[in-house]
Amino acid sequence: MKRILLAALMACASLPALAQENFPNRPLRWVVGFGAGGVGDMTARLVGQKLSEALGQPVVIENRPSAGGIVATETVARAAPDGHTLLLVTATAATAPHLFRQLPYHPIDDFEFVSQIASFPQIIVTSATSPYRTLQDLMNAARAQPGKINLGSVSVGTALHLSLALFQSMGQLPVEVVTYRTTGELLNATATGDIGGAMEVAATTLGQISGGRLRALAVTSPRRASVLPDVPTVAESGLPDYNVVTWNAMAAPRGTPRPVIDRLNAEVRRVLAMPEVRDRLLPLAVEPNPTTPEAMRQMLVDETALWGRVIRAANIERQ
Template identity: 35%
Template sequence: MSFRSRLRAFLPSACLGLATLLAASAPASAETYPDKPIRLIVPFGAGGITDVAGRLIAQYLGEELKQQIIIENRPGAGGSIAAQVLTQSKPDGYTLLLGTVGTQVVNKMLYAKLSYDPAALTPVSLLSNSPFVLAIHGVDGVHDLKGLAAYAKAHPNQLNAGSAGNGSSPHLGLELFKLITGTQITHIPFKSGIEAVNAAVGGQVQVVIDALPVIQPQDKAGRLKMLALAAPKRSAIAPDLATSVDEGMPDFQVGSWNALIAPPGMPQAQVEILNQALERAMAQPKLVARLAEMGIEPLPTGLAAYQAHVKAETDKWYKVIQAAGTRLD
């Protein structure tokens, strides 16, 4: 057989072998996704309300996807560090971010130069929200939000309020309360929400805003007095606690909400797989019950609900940040 004949005989099998090799090394398609563990980046340290919610939801989402979801905590700069890591990751669905109001909405208002573009990230869905509660210590005669507003007006800048730090959700919640009520309260930033709550317990500050599970034990022990939940409906773990709507301040709503976010350029097919699995996971009665035990409420899944929520949050916090003049650079 001539060389040319042997070459013609060899080429079909060689091409088939090359095609098989390329198929084996190609990224997983939507039909096989996910076929390995997924990394979920959490923009805060372990143990906080954001981390706890993320880990719990990740457990149930992983069961629906039949893959392990590994939590990676990347705290710092209001979530900017975690968001930057996501931006630099491959858009293959194996690196995701537990988005927050910081990463998705307010960081772009607080920093002149941001290490990532929130608009370039690929949103998947909302996940959950943990409404905040406003509490006081050592403010005699105050029993509700209107009473606190009246006291603050009569004593401008004499009340100190602690938060988890400049630009944090509790800080912005305080600024929202001040804007709505026309009051002057001095903000004292701490390194974490726990430090701010401890400062309130110790009398260093008189006002504090944070997640209900963080403050409720101090209220039960008589060390703080909860005034109201900054939410439209009451919490199952504190049914007797009035809401801001109950007290005639419907615009005073703030909490720690989360969303599932993918890298820029994530294929829509993978986004849809995540959304379908997430919808099934968030409908699990055991997950809903466990979230409720911690004062966390599930949010509507899907892209439309996410977009509407982010638009409303953007409009609200832009006004608050402009009025307060808050900047982080």
């Protein structure tokens, strides 16, 4: 009996090693909660291609767009915890618990976090023909004309909308916030002067800034973006405590063996250090930023608390 129990214990102890040794044994699915073409989707496809070369199995990007990324997130939360189904986590994971009355998963407890993938600043832009040369100009004009200046972002509850709400609150700006369905509509309204300024991801505005339609006033990150070295941060422009960076990350279903998580983490780090990957990302103001699984989880905990406070202050009702 003792020999049987000892053999059973040894077999259990060897399971993580076997999981690591056999991983991966088929193609991987990396589920993305929005459509093709955005910064997150582009990042996942670039990193996924390099991961497939390293792992010896295809990494298939599966776009499953929905409000709040719920469909994609639930898909991965319910998948087998063997590392073959992954989720591209975005800042939406920190806002969704405060925007939806019920979620079919827990955004933190139902996942094992592999690593952050990248971070990228948002940017406040205005029309190239507007009178605002600096962010301070825009803020001064808003305070001098309460309710007369509109600022825009994409849909209510997105990271961009909430970043704008935080800017409005911290700056004590008496402005109207207008939301648009798409980035194209938002940037067109900004370029034509229909609104005084907008909050957008830097990567989506670079072409219109260089093309002379938009003027960059400030980036939201704690330091200036390397592709826009002459554009100050919001902190440099009068709000020293303002610091918002958008990000994406990789996660697997809860219960995925730690050796599998460690293997994925190591490969993600190796891919993000490749010069050809960095050369593709950095011109878009996307900064490769791998972390430990523990650091990624803690960041999501902290961001969930932060955006909960912002959402409550903005009186955004749960759906």
